[in-house]
Amino acid sequence: MNRYQKLYKTLIPFKHGCFIPFVILGDPSINTSLKIIDILIESGADGLELGIPFSDPLADGKIIQNANLRAFSSGISIYKCFKMLHDIRKKHKTIPIGLLSYANLIFKFGIKDFYLKCSNMDIDSILIADLPIEESYSFRKYAKICHISPVFICPPDAEQNIIKKIAKYSTGYIYLLSRSGVTGIDNEIIVPPLYLINKLKKITNVPIIQGFGISNTKQIKQIILSGISGIICGSIIIQLIEQYYHDEEKLIQKIKNLSLSLKKATKIIA
């Protein structure tokens, strides 16, 4: 049983949703980034989604683009990311850690070497933002060999054959998109169509986690009520980093408060 499966097993009896924060490794600096990750875990994160900074993150909106730039300014590199992941895993042995990357970083590193390295770091899943299921074969092959769960994105308007493939190959969780477009902060309720959620549930037991635009507790409650297993929040957390990175103490407190409230919202079904 992998860490995701273990996690869901602990949440299901309490009918709790899963809260997965997303941050960029090295934003705003390596040390502060490690502290942010610690506080997220202490404040209720059930899993982590960590982004490896990329120069051209075309699936991301301005907030996450800027986070990538701050990470580069702090001198991050792929090897420093691995060092950070090593430290995080050493400290937090049971939490599922997923990576978000872009195809070229993995391709350049060597697909096989990248997955092996991640396996050595006890990484649980890898999501590649610009890799549709149609181009994923060689990445999936090494993910399987290295016992890392591939995660694929399911758009809200996905066609039948794609839904089936995503359900088949996405083994850690299915990343269900709230909406089209890029990452960002939305205020309206964004629950994908019910038929899609039901369709996915019919053909797979893999949990469905929703991401893109989620920024408040009202949205989270609605999403969990619709039968989705959990949520990923990135931009709303990263916006705090953008606002308060000059004042680390305040930043950590702000992230703690936000994280506690977002996690609390996933517990609506008592």
Added chain:
Amino acid sequence: MTLLNSYFGKFGGMYVPQILMPALYQLEKTFVSSLKDYQFKQELSNLLKNYAGRPTPLTLCQNLTKGTNTRIYLKREDLLHGGAHKTNQVLGQALLAKKMKKKEIIAETGAGQHGVASALSCALLGLQCRVYMGIKDIKRQQQNVFRMKLMGAKVIPVTSGSGTLKDACNEALRDWSKNYVNAHYMLGTAAGPHPYPTIVKEFQSIIGKEAKKQILAKEHCLPHAIIACIGGGSNAIGIFSSFITDNSVKLIGVEPAGKGIHTKKHGAPLTHGDTGIFFGMKTKIMQTEEGQIQESWSISAGLDFPAVGPEHAWLDSIKRATYVSVTDHEAIHAFQCLSQSEGIIPALECSHALAYALKLMKNDPNKHQVLIVNISGRGDKDIKTVKNFLKNSE
């Protein structure tokens, strides 16, 4: 499953967020059906002839080659409506957009030529147009920005990254991933995710078809070499397309060596980059050892791009085409030579191709050779850039 092969050897593919895949499939399906659609072909052919001004001439350089046995012909895409070869393919894509019932066009532009072509085709066919353009390019191509606005397009400045074409491409894709239901992304070159490289090549192949017919009529033989500049590679693949199976014809693509390859301020991914995944395709790109995309450099905004169309990467890998690079300085020199000797002011992009033709001529003045240089656009837009360059060189 795609209807057409999405790869050229190991290059190409569709490396985009999953959300864009249905839009790419829809585009491919419309393209494939349009190629069999007599009415579509007639409409495009009519626009190319009566709106864009095709065929463009093949002009023999009377003065530039004096004292040598080289005959240089220029394929005059600068005389096309809009001032560059870009008009050929935007008319095709605009008709595809209409067929898909899309009301809006998203485009990106570097030198502004694709932006101008997008704007004019949208004005003609009643489509809304928004063009992403890097702030650095907006500054160096103000004339084209004004032309776009005049024709009703909205020009959106891109401040992220290097503020050039690469970043405009990223922003256009971001916009498309949100608005693909109503909007068509009118990609400007033979690059990006499948089916764009194939679509753009098909619509630009008119350049090669005309050039072949014209050179056979004038010289009664095929040329020794075809020379074209390479940014994304659309004018080059367009003129190469009719000669790819003619092995006696050398196909030469010229990339920008910028301030010199050794300075790393260049835009030559084919000759000095390596294989990677960027802008929806697997191709040759300029990247760091860790796979971060590097900023390119060229005095020509239209060539300032760190990747290249996948078919060029393939033609290079099978050694069917040769790719070389020339510096900003050499391109400016060629720009002046053509202006002074033939009264033709070429775009800075194709001045790179011309510079290499001049090298071939000077290296062996006695050699009997027929060269075709694709003059992909006119140089009015570059006057200020050239003036500043010459002033700073004094």
